[in-house]
Amino acid sequence: MGNIVERLTSLDYFIVIAYLIILIIIGYRASFSKKKNDDETLFLANKSLNWSSIGFNMWGTNVGPSMLLAFASIGYSTGIVAVNFDWYAFIFLFLLAIVFAPKYLAAKVSTMPEFMGNRYGDSTQNILAWYALVKILISWLSLGLFAGGFLVRQILGIPMWQSVTVLVAFAGLFTFFGGLKAIAKVNVFQMILLIAVSLSLMLLGLNKVGGISALYAKTPHHFWNLIQPVSDPKYPWYAILLGYPVAAVAFFCTDQSMVQSVLGAKNLKQGQLGVSFIGWLKILSLPLFIGTGILCYVLFPGLKDPNEAYMTMVTNLFPPGMNGLVIVVLIAVLVGTIGSSLNSLSTVFTMDIYVKKINPQASNKQIIRIGRWAVVAGCIFAVIVVLAIDNIKGLNLFDVFQSVLGFIAPPLSVVFLLTVFWKRTTRKAVNFTLSIGSILSLGVGVTYLWILPSDKYTFWPHYLMLSFFIFAGLMIIAILISLLDRSPSIYTVNEEHQANIEKPAKSVWISWIALAIIMVTLYIFFNGH
DSSP, X not given: OTHHXXXXXXXXXXXXXXXHHHHHHHHHHHHHSSOOOTTOOSSSGGGOBOHHHHHHHHHHHHOOHHHHHXXXXXXXXXXXXXXXXXXXXXXXXXXXXXXXXXXXXXXXXXXXXXXXXXXXXXXHHXXXXXXXXXXXXXXXIIHHHHHHHHHHHHHXXXXXXXXXXXXXXXHHHHHHHHHHHHHHHHHHHHHHHHHHHHHXXXXXXXXXXXXXXXXXXXXXXXXXXXXXXXXOSSOBHHXXXXXXXXXXXXXXIIOHHHHHHHHTBSSHHHHHHHHHHHHXXXXXXXXXXXXXXXXXXXXXXXXXXXXXXXXXXXXHHSOTTSHHHHHHHHHHHHHHHHHHHHHHHHHHIIIIIIIIIIOTTOOHHHHHXXXXXXXXXHHHHHHHHHHHHHHOOSSOHHHHHHHHHTTTHHHHHHHHHHHHHOTTOBHHHHXXXXXXXXXXXXXXXXXXXXXXXXXXXXXXXXXXXXXXXXXXXXXXXXXXXXXXXXXXXXXXXXXXXXXXXOOOOHXXXXXXXXXXXXXXXXHHHTSOO
């Protein structure tokens, strides 16, 4: 990978510098150009986001450097099956838009812990606030930064501490001064850039292969099936069908980093159209990310490490003068993910811990100041954790941590689904699932990965099925606790919030129906090969 630096020309350096200047101008205009109102906050963009900003920002949060590399790697090894993790998501994005978002916006909350606290009280809000902080710090900030720093170190050959410090400082500046509004504006520009560069790489590859027909002829036909048989060791159909929804509900419907863009919507209609828009954007995962890996399989067979597929395509296909664009895209996906994560971290800490517990009478200026200090603290913590991870030798820690994080999802999915769909759910059931249930879920994950690793002990089911079994078990336990609770503390309907819940507009339904038709068509087309 390091040879990309040797190929850089004056034009490449100009492109990188121009990109950084444009990014800073966009961020500055979003943060400082207009006189701010006294009641403006860092956290929800002053409820000013339209559907395109919401869609691009959610996509920018979702697309990290690991997606660029991992999707190309899986495309190289197994074909298009991994696109399920983006296309199957439209069902759960629909759930967010039509079921969850109306309730979130009607309750006028800033965070997910606040939403649950409205229903079950302070104890639930406290548990979920600390849960959310740990999740953002580890899964979003530290792992995202580790992946980015690892990549930058390989490409540019600079020490890890330098690469992660520069990356987190750059992303942190937008969050510190402009909050969600600046991050959303910047992400619109960055995601358009990502589409342009990735599409260019795909077209160059197709041209070299000889077109789509030639690509299909030169690859194993099972590469083009979304649904793989039960015998498939990596992605059998039943594991994706049952296991993926557990993580998807937690990720798309309850995760602060993903949902915050919707909370900053001008109105419900813009929020619902924005969530629909990310569903449309996810269709591009095949040509932009996974297709690159499949092309690499044809053009450069026999790679020792499939993880090198993306950079192999870049270094061999992009002519001099275009390699700067690759560095630009890597910075773009990192700033998008890290910036959104820092903003979510700041929001949860400030609103759920500082305002709720430490200083309930805080003025707006105090809240913004604490929010900014939370951003700085998050940056420092993330750098320390990344450097600690980097000093542990002999483990592919990024992959290990990604697997562990899959075991965080079941308790969140259980709690939010029961809260929204079953009014009989009790505080005791919710608190048990979030505390004891999380310990059980993570305990199984640690056992699966380290104590009795699945590569040595064959009795383990597929990790996606394991996640499903944990989810089903916790769901049954939570229902039993609710039913057997002799003095149940259940949610009393807030009449004001209930009155605020709006029905989806006609344009929202049209957008989702069209997306559903396209998705069903794609699933029919990409099977039976």
